[in-house]
Amino acid sequence: MQKSGWGWQGAGLAAVLFSSQSHAGQAPAAPDLQAELSAVRQELAEQRRQLDALRRELAAQRGAPPAMPANAGQLGDARGTGNGQAAAAPAPGTAPAALASPARPKAAAAPAAAAVQPNPPAPAPRPQVAAVGKPPERDKRPPQVAPLFEQPGVLTPRGKYILEPGFQFGYSSSNRVALVGYTVIPALLIGLVDVREVKRNTSTASLTMRTGITNRLEAELRAPYVYRSDATVSREIFTGTSVERVFDTSGRGAGDAEVAARYQVNNGGPDKGYYVAGLRFKSRTGQDPFEVVTDCSKRCIGDNATGTGLPLELPTGSGFYSLQPSLTWLFPSDPAVFFGSISYLHNFKRSNVSRTVLGGEQEFLGEVKPGDIIGFNFGMGLALNDKASLSLGYDHNSIARTHQGGAPVPGSVRTQLGTLLLGYSYRLSDKRTLNVSLGAGLTRDTPDVSLSVRLPTTY
Template sequence: MRLCSLGCASLVLVSGAMNAQQAPAPDNSSEVSAQIKQKVVEQGQRLDAMRSRLANQLEEIDAMKRTLAQQEAEYQTLRHAVGMDVLDQQRGGNANAAGARASALPMPGSDLLAAADTTVKPPQPVGQAPQHDERPPEVAPIFDQPGVLTPRGKLVVEPSYQFGYSSADRVALIGYTVIPAILIGLIDARQVKTTTQTAAVAARYGITNRLEVELRVPYVYGHTDTISREIFTGSAQDKVFGSSGHGIGDVEATARYQLNNGGADKPYYIAWLRFKSRTGRDPFEVVTDCVNRCVQNATGTGLPLQLPTGSGFYSIQPGVTWLYPSDPVVFFGNLSYLHNFARSNVSRNLVLAGKEFLGKVQVGDVVDVSVGMGLALNDKASFSIGYDQSFVGLTKQNGKTVAGSAKSVLGTLLIGGSYRFNEKRTVNFTLGVGVTRDTPDATVTVRVPMMY
């Protein structure tokens, strides 16, 4: 029995062991699969969220691009409305406006930077609209008439200095010829050198933004040297006869009015009217010499002992100035007509003969045409070049043309520069070179307008 019990027990243990080996182990694969599926779902949700966010940002970027394009179009419209030069000058003195102008221009790679930036920023205004200015653009002045009018309520005081030099050679034959090779009479060869210096003060006041008045008072100093040698009079050397004169010149008053509103590729027109008095010493008041220069003649046909400082005639001069801005230059010019009023009962002073009655004298009128162009080098300096030509009429005495009077043409090549120290101080320089025989050889003018 005991042996049977032990065998049965052993059999039971062996069967249990075999059953234990045949029983399957616990299965965890289902739990792992569930976790993986959960992570995949979460990643998909995150990816969908990122895609949605990226789509929203792309839409915002497109909206910003459209806003930028609209602002750029408005910016270009403003530049076209006020003119390139005016806009540059208004922004050149303001660093913030200059930065705004730079930000208004598209930069390479800006779209990529905007796409990479995940921070959404509201659209910001680009640039700053300039103040509307109806005045013409400023250029270096090389003519007598300025191109920019004085603002309303402002006073511009402009001191100026002008130096002019001219020389002329003249040969006078007084007598008659027996044959073309023999002259019986006087040969008078003269070389005349004239220096003129004019200091003036002009005051301009702006009544409105389109109307100004000006008063100019000059002070003139002139000196002339005449070098000559009379043949057949026993003279073996050159003779020099000098004369000079100084004093207040002819005071001028001018009114200017801007006719229209110009702009980029649109001309400006400024009409003006000048009146010139005869406050200076006129040629009929000075004394004519008949001691040093008159040969066997005491009727007063020599040279004056003093030089006049004025023309001796009242004058009125209407004209039109035009300016045409065309980036990057400004074209400008003048057209005017100077009328000299006749004088009656005119006499001149002679050293030996006293007063000589001349009657009614009228000098020729003058038609003046000038054209030029100006270029702004930066916001302070500018350069101008131009040409001025005048047509002078005949001088008449008692209704008849004066003997020796002829029409003349005065042509001058003008080169000028301007530098602005600040908003109220500017210096202008002009060089004039005569291109015709009747024009002064060289003229230098310096002006310093100061605004108050």
Template sequence: MAKPLLYSLPLLLLAPSVFADDPATDAKRAQTVADVIDRPGVLTPKGQFGIEASLNYTQNSSNRVSVVGYSVLPALVIGLIEVSDSDRTTLTAGLTGRYGLTNATELEIRMPYVYRNDQISARPISEGASDETINRDIDGGGLGDIEFAIRHQFNFDTSPYWVGSLRVKSNTGKSPYEIDTDPTTNVLEDAPTGSGFWSIEPGISMIYPTDPAVLFASVSYIYNFKETFDISGQSAEIDLGDTISLGAGLGFAINRDLSLSIGLSHQTILESEVNGQKDDEAKLLQLDSLTFGINYALSRTTSINISAQAGLTEDTPDFQLNVRIPFTF
């Protein structure tokens, strides 16, 4: 019996599409774990083209207490204590196209549309204020950062299988550094849809089939190119902190059409620099998240993948829900 889809692995960063021809019927269908063992190509086969529609929902909230002043006694602070609360919701609709250049090499392009809604409120509690002094509701949308990628599978005859990748992200989205801020609240007047930086991400992934399961792991490094922006009438060269990404997980078969997966991912975002110096507010960020996924084969050419991600650290988004529907021609 053929096993469920290798494609069901939502954290498999290297190759979110896995398609192959059925050797018995010559009909195209999503590749299964059994196919990986018999024919270990995990990228889009030569000459085939696949499209993936996706929708991502991200919810993130934070509460922050800022103290501007000095302490006279352990329980007495002279100055201003401000409490702020922010809730950020992001919807990203993406369309991804993949083409098999050879049986070992795959090309990809992804075009995202981003909608954001930020609700920010704050009040100084040291002044006895009864009303919130800041209450902003910012929303907006537009084209995000378009991405290009190439992947290559290094080995076919023995497992584990190794796949290298190189991803390039553009700056087509609206950068937060290009948006005016409210001078009284220091809050952006519009919602950004991109980072504002070009970046390049080399990476390598490992796939180890052990029927009916698949183990996978990946590591990558995101390098952001420096950009110069006009901030408050002054030119500033910003070097956004690079990112080290690690991920690992397990996908396993329930039946012929249904499979589940679980994975853990970690990101370390290095400190940013402004004009060659570290910004006073820059800090090293540690992002950890746990993901559960389910995949169901709708037909020989189409499946649906749903994954939910929970943030494990303070700086990680609280919750993410991702729905992907890949199909091939």
């Protein structure tokens, strides 16, 4: 069993005294013995000084908080750097001197207390831990939300392609009552009553391709296929018949192809908005409304107009070129994302327009200019988990009056279309997402219900 420093010191002192007593009365000690005694006394004095220093150090350590490990600084530097390296092991000899056990002496000339170091060694200098690589850069693209509108908010990354098949269905119904004549008394009408009830179904299948030119610029191409069917309950205009007839018509074919480009204006970030500018051009690849045959004997306007005035086959295109600039904004505010956009659609006028009536005759209409459309929308997206998100928004479009020959078409008024939208998005995989949106019309001219399903896939 090891002895304390005081025990070994007592043993050394007793040995010296016994040696002195045993030689009492003999001749004086040799010079080498005197030198050894002097060395022992110096060692004893040095050991007393070391023990006093150790007592003071132990008292200070008991009253102080536990010391941090020598590699704590290295752990702090390595945290968050992504280097994956473990902290360096403590340098040897850095344990506190008070915890070291004294060594057993080998000889009297070298007592055990000499094994105790006078001062604890200084900790080895902390090596500089260099970060390997660099932390990932913050994503500067807008956050992903369940899409409600035609303009997507998130741009396609550079070099990536997104192929998005989609399907949209819309249903609308409207009633119209027109009194052509005058009333003698409130209960008596002299003239004609034009009553129409229209049920309209529109189905559109589309294929959209988007590609990222840069991380801030993307291009889009959209090709739709349209199927339409209308059922109209009405009476022939300007006739005295009291029999109602059902007029069924439909049309199918390619719709108006579109090309678009979008550019992210700023970087954005947490509590900062993202702004995306867009430009969309719509062609007139679909069947022209002036090319289909209209249910009129000779003409549909003016004198001697007969028939319902409705097309015998529904067109699949608008018949006009259009250009639509837009600005979309997204503002992330955890856990929600607020978004919206404003747009202006300009329809280019057409000159020397004619439409076909019964018998193959052409009715000249001259210059026709559809009304431009001012649109805006806004909404909020909320992430339910790492795969699902929910969005709620409102879309509004104000359509100006149609002009013919520079003058407004009789009966044409500004139309307001308001739709309340609810969207849901679910990430099926890292490259495929299912988006579903449902719209409810809030004005009389808006489709009663619309349903849209999209399945974008990234390549």
